[in-house]
Amino acid sequence: xxxxxxxxxxxxxxxxxxxxxxxxxxxxxxxxxxxxxxxxxxxxxxxxxxxxxxxxxxxxxxxxxxxxxxxxxxxxxxxxxxxxxxxxxxxxxxxxxxxxxxxxxxxxxxxxxxxxxxxxxxxxxxxxxxxxxxxxxxxxxxxxxxxxxxxxxxxxxxxxxxxxxxxxxxxxxxxxxxxxxxxxxxxxxxxxxxxxxxxxxxxxxxxxxxxxxxxxxxxxxxxxxxxxxxxxxxxxxxxxxxxxxxxxxxxx
Amino acid sequence: xxxxxxxxxxxxxxxxxxxxxxxxxxxxxxxxxxxxxxxxxxxxxxxxxxxxxxxxxxxxxxxxxxxxxxxxxxxxxxxxxxxxxxxxxxxxxxxxxxxxxxxxxxxxxxxxxxxxxxxxxxxxxxxxxxxxxxxxxxxxxxxxxxxxxxxxxxxxxxxxxxxxxxxxxxxxxxxxxxxxxxxxxxxxxxxxxxxxxxxxxxxxxxxxxxxxxxxxxxxxxxxxxxxxxxxxxxxxxxxxxxxxxxxxxxxxxxxxxxxxxxxxxxxxxxxxxxxxxxxxxxxxxxxxxxxxxxxxxxxxxxxxxxxxxxxxxxxxxxxxxxxxxxxxxxxxxxxxxxxxxxxxxxxxxxxxxxxxxxxxxxxxxxxxxxxxxxxxxxx
Numbered sequence: 040x041x042x043x044x045x046x047x048x049x050x051x052x053x054x055x056x057x058x059x060x061x062x063x064x065x066x067x068x069x070x071x072x073x074x075x076x077x078x079x080x081x082x083x084x085x086x087x088x089x090x091x092x093x094x095x096x097x098x099x100x101x102x103x104x105x106x107x108x109x110x111x112x113x114x115x116x117x118x119x120x121x122x123x124x125x126x127x128x129x130x131x132x133x134x135x136x137x138x139x140x141x142x143x144x145x146x147x148x149x150x151x152x153x154x155x156x157x158x159x160x161x162x163x164x165x166x167x168x169x170x171x172x173x174x175x176x177x178x179x180x181x182x183x184x185x186x187x188x189x190x191x192x193x194x195x196x197x198x199x200x201x202x203x204x205x206x207x208x209x210x211x212x213x214x215x216x217x218x219x220x221x222x223x224x225x226x227x228x229x230x231x232x233x234x235x236x237x238x239x240x241x242x243x244x245x246x247x248x249x250x251x252x253x254x255x256x257x258x259x260x261x262x263x264x265x266x267x268x269x270x271x272x273x274x275x276x277x278x279x280x281x282x283x284x285x286x287x288x289x290x291x
Numbered sequence: 292x293x294x295x296x297x298x299x300x301x302x303x304x305x306x307x308x309x310x311x312x313x314x315x316x317x318x319x320x321x322x323x324x325x326x327x328x329x330x331x332x333x334x335x336x337x338x339x340x341x342x343x344x345x346x347x348x349x350x351x352x353x354x355x356x357x358x359x360x361x362x363x364x365x366x367x368x369x370x371x372x373x374x375x376x377x378x379x380x381x382x383x384x385x386x387x388x389x390x391x392x393x394x395x396x397x398x399x400x401x402x403x404x405x406x407x408x409x410x411x412x413x414x415x416x417x418x419x420x421x422x423x424x425x426x427x428x429x430x431x432x433x434x435x436x437x438x439x440x441x442x443x444x445x446x447x448x449x450x451x452x453x454x455x456x457x458x459x460x461x462x463x464x465x466x467x468x469x470x471x472x473x474x475x476x477x478x479x480x481x482x483x484x485x486x487x488x489x490x491x492x493x494x495x496x497x498x499x500x501x502x503x504x505x506x507x508x509x510x511x512x513x514x515x516x517x518x519x520x521x522x523x524x525x526x527x528x529x530x531x532x533x534x535x536x537x538x539x540x541x542x543x544x545x546x547x548x549x550x551x552x553x554x555x556x557x558x559x560x561x562x563x564x565x566x567x568x569x570x571x572x573x574x575x576x577x578x579x580x581x582x583x584x585x586x587x588x589x590x591x592x593x594x595x596x597x598x599x600x601x602x603x604x605x606x607x608x609x610x611x612x613x614x615x616x617x618x619x620x621x622x623x624x625x626x627x628x629x630x631x632x633x634x635x636x637x638x639x640x641x642x643x644x645x646x647x648x649x650x651x652x653x654x655x656x657x658x659x660x661x662x663x664x665x666x667x668x669x670x
Contacts, residue, residue, distance in 0.1 A: 159330060178400070
């Protein structure tokens, strides 16, 4: 918590693409500490691709992704591991390991990266499960959990090593509005209580307005960012009419 | 307490003891790296004496979840049983976070015992699942037979393109490995049998033996086992993944039967390709024996003459008949195992294993049945 990681993501001249096709061309933005930052855009605008580059799953064609000042794209070995430890990721399909219980899933990073006793690991994993409201489902397997519960378990696993950043890929995809609102409340709570920084890719306008402080909008036609600012500001004042429409129409 | 400095440079503590009351003052950073050592050291230090009250001062302490777990563990009195514990100086942020720790959850987890089944229950469950599997197999055979005959009488209903694709992948692409293996097996059989036959002066009959073994037994069996390992497992994995991805559900809600749409073409391809693969395996096996015979000093013409005299059309028919049955059995049981796949990635692996095991078992069983039938017919 009091970890002094200068918690900032800085994307510099990032160019990403595959197979000779450039999806995003020299984009720049920063995420400040404690922010809930949303990446918006129509389907096919490269949101998920951008996220995969931010978390180091793909190598960019050019540019840098600095996570508290260290370049993830060029880091190797121990340095890379140290950067990876600074963030957790919630994947769209939750990506829980089906052969383990919810508790074992959450405990896995503790088992692999710490030398704590079994009691301590269970205490910590249980506290994370309680934090997301899943303490009573600790011994259940992912197949027995509902979609919303799986997302919560995925969040618990992502935050078990106390990262300062949490990346969320479409957190409300496939959830009903009430479960989705519950997840938004959880994200707000974590952002406030744990002082974590969130970066989320989402379509769900309700959750954008509910949780995000700032957003960037990607446009496939310019292969980059066309608008940046607080979501409600963009809805009313974005320079591009389609961004205003995009943020209004779905909200209606 | 300077002795802990060497172990955990980032966290230190002072212990003041007076008549059973202990004041523990923590300084520094209790994080995931320093907590394990501090946990052990504190446990050793506190567990020994008679302690009636413990006061923890955390005002100069920063910590993460691991450190909080230690504080919580001490706070709930698990290190000092019977003592009253008080904690002070925890920052409000940490207090928020420590609210998520719960001893009740921990005890619930410890007392949670997965229900064990008794031996009798295990036997009952195994029998029930075996019977269920048998029933599913019978139903499946019926469904495949109906759809297959439907496709024979109405050939337009069959997706022939898919049949030929499977034929190519499972048959044509298997030729190199089938030729290599049967060629080597033929060579080994010829080589091994030549030694005992030499004692009887009957080395020339190695060719007869090889011809009979290859046409009646090893040709079909080797080709079928290759099909089970190479393609049957692929059928099971493919259909299993489709089931996991809900593609099979999509077919069903479109009103298409997965058997009609996916299984029938694979079974048809299997039945068409095994006789061809078997013929090929027979010749490859014989070809493996030829170099051995040549090395033993028999001319090629004589070897072929011996084979021709030993192998009759009946033997060839027996081999091909077996191969058709094997093709049917392997491709259908593999598809069935694929369709029976449960939930998750593990289930796909399980059904792949089950497809290969069931295929090989059924190959050997049906081989024995056909061999005894043909033996009776020959009498």
